[in-house]
Amino acid sequence: MSKVFWLEQRFKINLPAWTVIAPVLAFVLLAIHLVAHPTGALVYSLTAVGLIGAVFSAVHHAEVIAHKVGEPFGTLVLAVAVTIIEVALIVVLMSSSSPEDRAVLARDTVYSAVMIVCNAIVGLCLLTGGLRNYIQGFELEGVKKAVSVLLILALMVFMLPNFTTSLSGGSMLNSQLIFLAVCCLVMYGAFLFTQTIRHRNYFVTELETQSHHSDNMLTIALSGGLLLVGLVTVVGLAKMLSPLIESTLVAMGLPKVVLGIIIAGLVLLPESIAAVKAAYNDQLQNSLNLALGSALASISLTIPVIAIYGVVTGNELILGLSPKDDMMLMVTLLLLMNTLSTGKSTFLQGVMHLVMFATFIFFSIVP
Template sequence: MTTADDAVPTAPHGTGLPTSDPATPVSAWGLPLLGLAFVAVLKLTGLDGGYDGSALSLGVAIALVPVLFGAVFAAVYHAELIAHRTGEPFGTLVLAMAVTVMEVALLASAMLGENANPALARDTILAVVMIVGNGLVGLCILMGGLRHKEQSFRVTGANAYLAVLIPLCALSLVLPNHTVAAPGGAYSPVQLAFAGAATLAIYLAFLYTQTVRNREYFAVVIKDDEVADKAHKPSNRATLISFGFLIASLLVVILLSKTFTATVDVGLQAAGAPAAVAGVIVAFLILLPEFSAAVRAARADKLQKSVNLALGSACATIGLTIPAIATLSIVFGAPLELGLDSKDTVLLLVTFGVALLTFGTGRTNILYGLIHLVLFATFCFLVVKP
């Protein structure tokens, strides 16, 4: 999860502190407007049901991907700007809520649609853990290690992330297979309500620790010129404008979620790919902005920032998504399958075991990065060839 201080759109360099708002990129306001126009066209033409085999719906499916990705990037940009204006702990909450709204919208469209996919939430959460815990962590450590040989970070912060992620994954992905109140890998409504409340409690405790009580655990050492860049906060006018475009971006994602999930389902069926691939696609869509920022930080020898971005995004994704989809499942009676099979459970345990060793010393090298990347490649291979 991006923190407010980590992801501020920087102001121009100069003597003294900047006194005006940086120019807003055209994409930051153009992409949400393009997305709203695209949604309007789909509604008016009746093409919002996904790909149906016609040439026109194929064009819609092709255009859908860049429009949806653009809305996600615009939403993250405006959430970061608002977060810089509000400061902590509200800044972290703004970012976490923006990402959660997008993810829950995509999952809800699959849970509550005509062809419900009760396992998409499970597949998405597992994909988030594997993409972050192996793919992103491994790439950051490898890229940073190749450029700087060894890199350091705060063990206390990394341990806090892992202490949150392990029980969150156990409550949401492993424990449902060992309860008897509901068949298969599912919770009963009462158990689901408890698991959602417990997950939220763990995340809120972590958020308080990260933003108020022990902020030094996650501090990033920055240079004096970067301090000057970050000292300027957006004006009230710029913040209100960004808030409007944030709402517009989130609205685009919500309104296109049904079309996106329906199109993905048709594409996977045509390709003969397993249904679990859909979870990987949704996870990549949500994590892509954090992915690029974390890799850039590692190459700049700021591995602590990469750790904050990578592991923090996983904590926020699980800690806020599980309570949200649990509420949807209970209120609307939507089926929700959370328990992993034995193959994925083993891979999850190995991932956390290696992560404890990787983040246990405060220093990393390319060996750890390569190991995590091999585990990520194993996950991707087993998703396609289970």
Template sequence: MRPLATAQRIGFVDVMRIVVPVAALALYAAITFLGGQAIKDQPPLWLSLVVFPILFATVIAAVVSAEEIAHEIGEPFGTLVLTISVTIIEVALIMSIMLEDKGNPTLARDTVFAVVMIVANGLVGICMLAGGLRYYQQDFEAKGANVYLAVLTALSMLTMVLPNFTVSSAGPVLTTSQLIFVSIVTLLLYALFLYIQTVRHTEFFTANSEHNGDEKSGHGLRARAPLLLIASLVAVVLLSKTFTASLQGILTDLGAPEPFLGFLVALLILSPEGITAVRAARMNELQRSINLALGSSLATIGMTVPAVAVITIYTGKDLILGLGSEAMVLLFLTLLVSVYTFGTGRTNILFGFLHLIIFATYIFLIFVP
């Protein structure tokens, strides 16, 4: 009975991966040809209630397809496919708001910072707590975790802290030349990290008990998964304008603080990947959880900030990257605690609870800064 149930479940998932992107593309076509630009910019409440679940389901479909590709090609390339897919979705959502007439000069900063807080504290904390409750202690490759942490420290400081202390322009912003330099350095650093992760030191990112050959199905990568992934990502990009406009309108009506929008955008794009990371931790695969969590942070900064910089320079819109004082304290605290968390290659529930406390403080300060 179990094989039959599994087959039915897999069949249902496959059908949904086809139906959901098609439904999303059909919805976009209906909005475009029937409603026009006005309904995209200011969607009514009923349309928002339709767009939210379809967009969320499309994000999940994209991640499921990316997971199938990851399973076929093994680690660490599999994790790279997941993180790049999620980053494409994130950039689409951020751009859709930044390109509006009014725009939101802090959205990119708020979203990138939210991703760092969610994955480095919330997701890491939940994974370590869930795994620790079940297995008491879990091991991971400390060398790989330290590489993640070193690059994350440099990227976050260059993009979210340095703008507060430059003097060529007033406020927590960078001049055009500074923004170009930081973007180039960010891309180079992330590219070098990818080289280390996928070519030179792949063993740093694979636990001793894991073997790539065991993870692969041995049947070869079929064209179905890449095609479904591309279709899902295209649907997300197309629907992002309507989604972000409706979400921004709802939050404005509710009087929610501006950083909460960045938090919700980050939470939407990270939720499917987060579920995968927690599930891996409960299966005693903490290394995979760390790869997903910290890899998302690096991909977000390494790819999102340069993309946002290009759009900002091209359109001439304002871009505020520097964090506020309380956010900088939380970032410093996160990086400092992470040094101890990932320093030994072994963790337990205490470290997980500690990261969750920092994450709870971050959420509290969004509403009570």
């Protein structure tokens, strides 16, 4: 695979040429969108190509960093980076939405992200890894702790608002929002301390503990910068495509919640590809670290920011799900607890999660 010749010769930077060129070109395309606001079929086609290039380059740079810093820090880099940019995207979209759409945008996006992670990404990882490697093992203690924290956060954020009596319709008082935000940050902080310091061995396999990478610091620094550029570009280009997607959905008579699913799916593409690739290479622990870490970060980092946004601006926020989505979330969490309860996985578990994801998509389109 060709390298960027002058970077390799002068600085010993070991990166394929396309991983440098793709995010730069995609970023230029985003800048053109922001300055000139072009439209047309060709423009949207180039935007989609740029988005795909940015996604694949972001995955590569995340893997370079992950190999260098080791697990579980490597998977944490991509999960947190994507989530921070996802939060920024939600805030930007909320500022330009109608009051009705603004009230549910954060809920729909984060809920969609959790369902995509827990069903689509986990399902694809288990299916791909099971078909390729027959039976795969993972560190049960670490996965159980991640699922337990995810269970608490999901129930507090999406179900508790439906049972409070101060306000109706899934809304919460400012004091309740602030309390919820603090709980999210405390739980996520405790999980990160457990994952990276106190019980790091619960989240890595013996092989991953012994692995190392030989790339120099210049390569790592460049990968870090290009990862950030790639992630910003993914979110930016996804936002540029959202009007076309929304108008298409309206023309097809589909509910607006589908837009949140599509945007969440686009933002989660880098993590999805990285997780499935790790499972294919018999590194299921990496896949689960990335998938579950993404779901945790999506809730724990998004909800506090959105809560502060709601308190400061005075905009109504609806976090409580509908009864149908409550049931879908509970089934997903129960399925996740069951399929990851033994420390081993087969392709059958992946099929179950993918069927659940298909059910989520179908009943979002046909409620």
